[in-house]
Amino acid sequence: MKEVTKEYSNGEVTIVWKNALCTHSANCVKGLPEVFKPRESPWINPEEASTEKLIEQVKKCPSGALSFYLNADKKLS
Numbered sequence: 001m002k003e004v005t006k007e008y009s010n011g012e013v014t015i016v017w018k019n020a021l022c023t024h025s026a027n028c029v030k031g032l033p034e035v036f037k038p039r040e041s042p043w044i045n046p047e048e049a050s051t052e053k054l055i056e057q058v059k060k061c062p063s064g065a066l067s068f069y070l071n072a073d074k075k076l077s
Contacts, residue, residue, distance in 0.1 A: 010046035013070055020065075021064050023063040
């Protein structure tokens with residue numbers, strides 16, 4: 001499998017997805033189905049939830065395939 005890393009942003013936070021780490025636990029889909037829609041493209045729509053809810057859900061990813069960074073922090077570095 002080719003390793004792919006994609007980023008999806010709502011302007012405040014960026015969700016980073018690494019396909020090679022994904023174990024398809026579906027925690028993301030079950031927790032925020034309005035954001036994580038695996039049958040659509042793009043499959044992550046971060047505009048559909050608050051930054052706080054996005055961060056809370058990404059932290060529940062058991063495989064580490066989902067991570068995030070705050071856009072303001074990245075601009076500083």
